[in-house]
Amino acid sequence: MELTPIKIPEIPLPFDIPALMHPPVDHFIIALPIVVLLLEIINLFAKKKAIGVVSFFLIILTVVAAVAAYLTGSADGKAAWDLLSEAGQSALKDHKILGTYLMLASAVVLLFKLLSAIINRALMKGLFLFVLIFFVAGILKQGKEGGELVYTHGANVKIVKIKDDALFDCQDDLSDYVAEEKEAEEEAKAAAEAKKTEESKSTETVTEKKVETSEAEKTEVAKEEPAAAEAEAPAAESETAAAGETATADTEASATAEVEVEKVPAAPEAQPEVATH
Numbered sequence: 001m002e003l004t005p006i007k008i009p010e011i012p013l014p015f016d017i018p019a020l021m022h023p024p025v026d027h028f029i030i031a032l033p034i035v036v037l038l039l040e041i042i043n044l045f046a047k048k049k050a051i052g053v054v055s056f057f058l059i060i061l062t063v064v065a066a067v068a069a070y071l072t073g074s075a076d077g078k079a080a081w082d083l084l085s086e087a088g089q090s091a092l093k094d095h096k097i098l099g100t101y102l103m104l105a106s107a108v109v110l111l112f113k114l115l116s117a118i119i120n121r122a123l124m125k126g127l128f129l130f131v132l133i134f135f136v137a138g139i140l141k142q143g144k145e146g147g148e149l150v151y152t153h154g155a156n157v158k159i160v161k162i163k164d165d166a167l168f169d170c171q172d173d174l175s176d177y178v179a180e181e182k183e184a185e186e187e188a189k190a191a192a193e194a195k196k197t198e199e200s201k202s203t204e205t206v207t208e209k210k211v212e213t214s215e216a217e218k219t220e221v222a223k224e225e226p227a228a229a230e231a232e233a234p235a236a237e238s239e240t241a242a243a244g245e246t247a248t249a250d251t252e253a254s255a256t257a258e259v260e261v262e263k264v265p266a267a268p269e270a271q272p273e274v275a276t277h
Helices: 022-046 049-081 086-118 122-151 158-263
Strands: none
Touching: 022 049, 022 122, 049 086, 086 122
């Protein structure tokens, strides 16, 4: 059954509670109620007033021990909290809640003891004995859970603290290493980006120069073409004139040849021979 947490206001103490005082105090809060229970069972048959008085004072010591166990447990619990796993922290919470109920229950046991002494009746004594048995059962359960906190979860164990400190140092070193690696990675990334930017600028500069050179070449070619055309025009005209002169000369030569052919006399026709007999 899960108990509802009870919030008890913290009372500032004029002194600091030493660490690891909870285990020795627990021996008293466990042993005293058991002794009281045994005395009450014996007194059911012996019916000695002295036994009742001893039982009463032991119950007062039980209440004091319960308060001391609560205070020392709170101090040790705060010291052990950060070193525990999630399961250990959950167990510590349950341990504290039950301890709070048992501290209040110790005052209830004292109240019933007073009532049983004032009201000397068997019913009241039986009721007190029932409450006492219930309280002792709770104390034994609390002791078992406290042992599990120490031996299972390592609460307030020195070697666990040493190993946890070493683990914390390793984690701290690992965090520093990760931070350094991340910083180096960022620097390398920034350098790569800067290099890439420089290469891009260099490529753009080379491209611009090529474009300018190409445009300059085109401009020069455009300037040279009219000059070449102007230079080629007289040559073409001279060639045309020469060709014209050559054609004229050829024509004149042909005409002269024809005239000469006309002036040459025709060859006389051959006279037929006259046969003489």
